[in-house]
Amino acid sequence: MKKTACILLSLSVLSVCFLLTACSKDNADNNPTTGMTRISEGYAAGAATKVEIYSKQSLVNTGYNKFYIALYDSVSGNRVEEAHIHLTPVMDMGMMQHNAPFENPVSETASGHLFPCSVTFVMPSGSGNWTLEIEVHNHVTGKEGTLVLPITVTDPVIPRQQSFTASHNGAKYFISLIEPSSPRVGINDLELAIYKKESMDNWPADSSLTITMIPEMPSMGHSSPNNVNPVHTGNGHYRGKVNFTMTGLWRLNLDFMSGTSVADTTQSFDVQF
């Protein structure tokens, strides 16, 4: 009698365990935002759509931030996978306002239930407040609406964005380091995004520069072999390869040229792992 109870109990425990693991596994498979942080959320009034912003980083940092927007029908709670989204980042500094570079979702159809996009916050919150205006045209319901979310932007411990005033044309350029995001010993992808500040509300992607990148270990003074200089691949993104021969603190020294004239030779990014 006691034995049977025991067996029954353990069987039920086992099956519950099994179900639990099965469920959580299912969830993991279905949930595209596993491992991401929800940065903010709100309702786009008029579009009857709930908007959630996710990031692979836990904080919004100065520089390039890749966001993933999830949309839900605010009545049914179902995912909205057909929509047109337009972003407008705004920095309100009291005396003045300015915008920032951004990339709207490329497609009006969600990819993996999400709409990838990006905002490059050119400065941290503090001397002003960042908001992100999101216009949503819900293609399922045909309704349109706008939502404004406050965003807190912090400077990371190691900067991921630099800016310089180019010596060849006097324009101001903002450089963000996108990759390597998780550096390791070996060959790493190198990706930079470059935006030019035309005016307070116009921050176009730049494709005009050529970049020379030399990695260096400042404490030892050595470099690494077989790096590939980043070249423009579209929308202001420059891609190359950077090789790290050991862990530690590396400095990626960057020289920017515009044709044959020097734009800037003073910038660098530190990468530490």
Place this chain on the structure above:
Amino acid sequence: MKYSFLFLLLLAGLLTGAQSSSSMLSDDSTRSIELREIQVSTTARSDRQRMIQFYRGNQSAGIEDILARLPEITLIRRGTYGMEPAIRSLSGGQINVLLDGMRIHGACTDKMDPATIYIEPVNLDEVQLQTGTQGFLYGASIGGTVNLKTATVPCHNTRKINGSVSSGYQSAAKSFYESLQLRYSSGKFAIHSSVTWRNSEAYRSGGGQRIPFSQYQKVNYSTTASYQLNERTLLKADYIGDHGWNIGYPALPMDVGYAVARIGSLSLQQNKPGQRMYQWTTKIYANQVRHYMDDTHRPNVPMHMDMPGRSLTWGLYTEGLMKLTRQQQVRVIADFSSTRLKASMTMYENGQPPMYMLTWPDNRKDQGGIGMNWKWRADSNWTLQSVIRMDLISTALTSQEAKEHIRILGVNNAGRLELLKNISVTAVRKLYPWLQSSLSLAYAERMPTATELYGFYLFNAQDGYDYLGNPKLAPERSLQGEWSLQVQGKKIRIKTSLFYQHIRDFISGSIDPSFSTMTIGAHGVKKFSALPDAHLTGVEASLLFKPVAALDFISTLRYTRGEDHSGDPLPMIAPLKSTSTIRYQFSRFFLQAETEAATAQKKISNKYGEDKTPGYLLLHVRSGFSFQLAGKKTDLQYGIENLLDKNYHEHLDWGNVKRPGRNVYVLLRVKFG
């Protein structure tokens, strides 16, 4: 003398035990004399042993002391401890250094730990040395094989523990040497254990200057247990443990905090297991070496650095001698071994994450081979011999991290599979009863080493360059020839050898300006690459003269020249060197005087950071006698090395670090049981 006693016992065992054993010995060396009749070959063996006995002048010295006196061997010295042997100027991956037939790979990327350091002379039975043309029976090599054979345990069946205690002191390094040996046998079972402790301070060189970072401490222990399964079969288990700590390397920027080796094997030895089979040994073995190198004790280092490494090898072989006809015999061997290596470097800078990289990215080498040494005594004047070996060797990087490292060098697939072929033929002609001549020709190949294939920014303190491996390196190939003449008289024996090697795809570091240095202060980066060719020519001579029973005279001479494809001298080539020893033995007393002379080396390799080395002449005197101490047989040995306190270094000494000056030593050994 205990050694001679043990040795005689062994010899007697071999002579009476089996004729096969002694004829087995006949191809243990390339020395042509050993190709002849059994009696002669044992004499030859004892000649060599006598030389070793001779050269074991200072019995508290390490094994390097013995090797250094063999004319074929030169030693590359980076510290007092762990000198790396070279056979006819070839070293590292070009030769095999075996312990009782076992492969052991050092765990140090700076070659601080050649396998020779794991055998204490007190346990050494025999140094088997096979030079180029016949040196690849036990493994593909272009330079030859040194096999250190440890003493076996004779079964006395005394049911009593016997052994010896030794204690020694050397003045130059204020070093102590203590050793204990114990033996016990009962019925079919025998066991032999030994422990040796060495403690050496920084030594003083000629003229009296202390050489900083030349100290070392070590403990070595070994146990051999054997069991006679039946009349013909012996089961044997061996274990050697070696722990070294606080080992300084004055010529390198780093020292060793701790190094440990564990070496174990199990073997089955069969005596005459079949009609035509004379002796058969099958062994399975495993060993592990761990090596912790750091610069903690060095002043003014820009950045503190740790460089640990480890190696793990296991293998097995089966080897035997078969008598095909009265005139023909063949020794065959089949072996397999697998080695795993890993070494890394971590540097520390305040306020920054540690800088970590692999210097030997995790890698594996699997090697399997079969070899044969066939000998045919065609008639009373002619003997023909041929050694053939084939190896299949595969190497690979074994971790994702390792592969990522090597990808930086632009190599995606770093694995290798090579079939290596080695073959030689030797003809021996007896011209007169007292004179014989032999001629050998060989084609040999060897696999590039882990350092040469996968080394990652390994700093070479000799030339000041960082070295990078090259996973695409071709095997080194060599065409070589050796001619020797041997005079064998009643009181005299003279042997001269002339050799020539032409090496194709000679592996060497070449400056690659596309890489930037890693090590602070390095001159540049060299990548291992194949030079079109290189050649080595040399001569060796030895003389044994025994005018009267009490007097022995031994003299050796060697000279080698090496050049690369552009006619530049090869690095690490010793100049003309000659040693002479005269020994007078009267009853229980002996007196021995030695000279050691080398000419200046002016043929130097500038590319490898060499400079000229002046010649030198050294004088050593030794003496000893046996007596009874409280009823125990006791040996006392004493002597003075470098009597003239000459301040000198040899050409193969890295960093021109001066060798020890006048060294007074004394050793007391008491036997019991």
